[in-house]
Amino acid sequence: MGGSGAHGHLGFGLKCVTMDGVETGRWRAVWLLIIGAVVVAWGSLAVIWFNGVAATTARQFTGEVVDRAHRHVTLTTGMRHDYLLTVRTDDGAHITCDVNAAVFEHFVVGDRIVKHAGRRWPEPA
Numbered sequence: 001m002g003g004s005g006a007h008g009h010l011g012f013g014l015k016c017v018t019m020d021g022v023e024t025g026r027w028r029a030v031w032l033l034i035i036g037a038v039v040v041a042w043g044s045l046a047v048i049w050f051n052g053v054a055a056t057t058a059r060q061f062t063g064e065v066v067d068r069a070h071r072h073v074t075l076t077t078g079m080r081h082d083y084l085l086t087v088r089t090d091d092g093a094h095i096t097c098d099v100n101a102a103v104f105e106h107f108v109v110g111d112r113i114v115k116h117a118g119r120r121w122p123e124p125a
Helices: 025-058 101-106
Strands: 061-075 078-089 094-099 112-115
Touching: 061 094, 078 101, 078 112
Parallel strands: none
Antiparallel strands: 061 078, 061 112, 078 094
């Protein structure tokens, strides 16, 4: 009844034996679990990354650029460039902003800067 291969059954146990006696159902189930775990892990990382971007975009402040840093980070896939502006806000807090190269080149130490909520990059004040 509903067998597959020489002998076996497809039921809750997912047992399926081929003509040469190799049980395929368990391996299929293991691979599905592995693929499912990878998809969940990548999805979790995507959510974490998007939440970080959302938090950065939601932030609002006005202040003065007190430091600039350009770091080269070597990865297995090549070189990554990090452009960082450190801002002393008008209320005295220090915030480090990760920006792109164009925004980084626009500001020098001592410049007044404003970051509006909902905008990705800061602007001149």
